[in-house]
Amino acid sequence: MVQKQKGPLSALLVVLFILFAGFALFPLFAVTLASFKPSTELLRYGLNLKLEWSIMSLKNYAFIFQGTTDYFQWYWNSVVITVLFTVLCLILSAMVGYGLEMYRFKLKNVIFTLVLVVMMIPVEIIMLPLYKLMIGMKLINTVWGVILPFVVAPIPIFFFRQYLSGVPKDFMDAARVDGCSEYGIFVRIMMPLMAPAFAAMAILQAMNSWNNFLWPMIVLRTNDMLTLPIGLSSLLTPYGNNYDVLIAGSVLAILPILVVFLFFQRYFIEGMTAGGVKG
Amino acid sequence: MATPVHTNANVPTGQPPKPQRPTRSRWSRFIHSSRTAPYVFVLPFVLSFALFFAYPVISTVIMSFQEVLPGITTYVGLENYKDLINPTFGKAILNSVLYTLLTLVVLIPLPLVLAVLLNSPKMPGRGLFRSVMFIPALTSVVVAGTIFRLMFGELDGSLMNSLLGVFGLEPYKWLMNANTGFLALIVLALWRWLGVNMLYYMSGLQNIPPELYEAAQIDGASRFDSFWRITIPMLKPVTIYVFTISIYAGLSMFTESYMLWNGNNSPNDIGLTIVGYLYRQGLEQNSMGFGAAVGIVLLVFTLLLNLVQLKFFGLFRKED
Numbered sequence A: 001m002v003q004k005q006k007g008p009l010s011a012l013l014v015v016l017f018i019l020f021a022g023f024a025l026f027p028l029f030a031v032t033l034a035s036f037k038p039s040t041e042l043l044r045y046g047l048n049l050k051l052e053w054s055i056m057s058l059k060n061y062a063f064i065f066q067g068t069t070d071y072f073q074w075y076w077n078s079v080v081i082t083v084l085f086t087v088l089c090l091i092l093s094a095m096v097g098y099g100l101e102m103y104r105f106k107l108k109n110v111i112f113t114l115v116l117v118v119m120m121i122p123v124e125i126i127m128l129p130l131y132k133l134m135i136g137m138k139l140i141n142t143v144w145g146v147i148l149p150f151v152v153a154p155i156p157i158f159f160f161r162q163y164l165s166g167v168p169k170d171f172m173d174a175a176r177v178d179g180c181s182e183y184g185i186f187v188r189i190m191m192p193l194m195a196p197a198f199a200a201m202a203i204l205q206a207m208n209s210w211n212n213f214l215w216p217m218i219v220l221r222t223n224d225m226l227t228l229p230i231g232l233s234s235l236l237t238p239y240g241n242n243y244d245v246l247i248a249g250s251v252l253a254i255l256p257i258l259v260v261f262l263f264f265q266r267y268f269i270e271g272m273t274a275g276g277v278k279g
Numbered sequence B: 001m002a003t004p005v006h007t008n009a010n011v012p013t014g015q016p017p018k019p020q021r022p023t024r025s026r027w028s029r030f031i032h033s034s035r036t037a038p039y040v041f042v043l044p045f046v047l048s049f050a051l052f053f054a055y056p057v058i059s060t061v062i063m064s065f066q067e068v069l070p071g072i073t074t075y076v077g078l079e080n081y082k083d084l085i086n087p088t089f090g091k092a093i094l095n096s097v098l099y100t101l102l103t104l105v106v107l108i109p110l111p112l113v114l115a116v117l118l119n120s121p122k123m124p125g126r127g128l129f130r131s132v133m134f135i136p137a138l139t140s141v142v143v144a145g146t147i148f149r150l151m152f153g154e155l156d157g158s159l160m161n162s163l164l165g166v167f168g169l170e171p172y173k174w175l176m177n178a179n180t181g182f183l184a185l186i187v188l189a190l191w192r193w194l195g196v197n198m199l200y201y202m203s204g205l206q207n208i209p210p211e212l213y214e215a216a217q218i219d220g221a222s223r224f225d226s227f228w229r230i231t232i233p234m235l236k237p238v239t240i241y242v243f244t245i246s247i248y249a250g251l252s253m254f255t256e257s258y259m260l261w262n263g264n265n266s267p268n269d270i271g272l273t274i275v276g277y278l279y280r281q282g283l284e285q286n287s288m289g290f291g292a293a294v295g296i297v298l299l300v301f302t303l304l305l306n307l308v309q310l311k312f313f314g315l316f317r318k319e320d
Helices: A007-035 A039-045 A059-066 A071-102 A108-120 A123-136 A143-150 A154-164 A170-177 A182-193 A195-211 A214-219 A228-234 A243-263 A265-274 B004-008 B018-023 B026-032 B037-063 B079-084 B087-107 B109-119 B126-138 B141-151 B159-166 B178-206 B210-218 B223-234 B236-251 B255-260 B274-284 B288-313
Strands: B066-069 B072-075
Touching: A007 A243, A007 B109, A007 B126, A007 B141, A007 B178, A039 A243, A059 A243, A071 A108, A071 A143, A071 A154, A071 A182, A071 A195, A071 A228, A071 A243, A071 B037, A108 A154, A108 B037, A123 A143, A123 A214, A123 B037, A123 B274, A123 B288, A143 A214, A143 B037, A154 A195, A170 A182, A182 A195, A182 B037, A195 A243, A195 A265, A214 A228, A214 B274, A228 A243, A228 B141, A243 A265, A243 B126, A243 B141, A265 B126, A265 B178, B037 B066, B037 B288, B066 B079, B066 B288, B079 B288, B087 B109, B087 B178, B087 B236, B087 B274, B109 B126, B109 B178, B109 B223, B126 B178, B141 B159, B141 B178, B141 B255, B178 B236, B178 B255, B210 B223, B223 B236, B236 B288, B274 B288
Parallel strands: none
Antiparallel strands: B066 B072
């Protein structure tokens, strides 16, 4: 594509990228290492890279698995919220994207402009009235309170609409002639066609939901309802920090995403890029 | 919704389905017509927009002119806005703007150059580097913040201080000082988003026709010329996209600061952001009207930026 790379230059590039890859992996490596050391070590010397086999153990992990904290309850809450949110978000957003792309109707452009407006305004601005609304709807400290306000999300709508622009509308007419209802077309013909888009968006939305912080922190109240990030951050208190649980818990929190990522790298990366930046 | 009549239509009687249609109820015909269907499809958005967006936006505006106490709300006119003129909020705005600018400075040129370098077909391990550099984006801000807090910790043995030690320098309290605290914030942002932005640029590079480079080469263009005159202009849509998301992420930054400074209060508010101030006033100190006014200021900032962007780049991918 570009001109030929010369040998030494190419080697230099590889070194450069090894440095950047090191920068990317280093903090994760450091925290994993720390998770095997007693937290007193961390409090005395800070996060460091010393490999001392004599003090390393699985104690922090054992402590979590003993179940004296709500750690696994948080984990479960995160799983429930992530799965529910992702499934609902995909179905509802795909519906909207489909309606906006495949039909001509009066309010089409108005609605699409509104989608863009929602996309352009940070949610933090409406946090307080949304919180009041959740109190009014009695959804505080519930899973639905976390999920409902954001489940119809503008980015997936935009993405699905974009994806469907490549699908010929003749499919619909053909299906109509065969007696398929409008909704049947969506469920039986379009949804299977949208499978790659679903895969990409599922990964993105699940990742966002799993890592979401501010809104769940506002909505969730009791310790047993917290999600993993909120639970972990609650271990940092002004009266002292539970670094043992925090560090090992952080490693366990990254693990599932990392495993999923390693298996579905291609979709992850497509999901990130497919967001619609095609030159 | 699906009446038995519907299933009957599939029975191969050889009869056209037409005569059966009138037996459907009016409601069913209405809901199944291709005129109604698009509205049914967009209904989730319309409902969610009205309830969870339009209503809260209007409430924010109204609340910003009120004093909201449990059970009692009083109209206070511009009182909240007058109270906004204070050094703490000034600091929050300054911090948010500075953070946004610094992330733009770091997170646009660097990923662009790295993407171009990595995109060369002769480059070994492209896929591996791309994936590895994406991994930080998978970690939540809470986990990442905790790690960086420890790395920039004040203990002698913490990573940054041991690094200073290598150069014979004294340990430093990184997060207690505004400049180095900000450095920690920016390094954290760089760590989490470098790989992602690089990925955006790499996907943009895929869409540049190779003929352009070949033609330029025939015309005797140097590699730098090609980069400057072909690559950069052709990547403009990606740059606009990255620019836009970085601005929104920058202006609404909160969690990073929350994690680095163990809650929403950094020493002398060196890490306070607009959203941090909104959270502190509206939720921690329960003065919702005042918090709403902070939200309005953030809204105005965002709208201004949108206008500037519309002026320069056109409406963000409205139709294509």
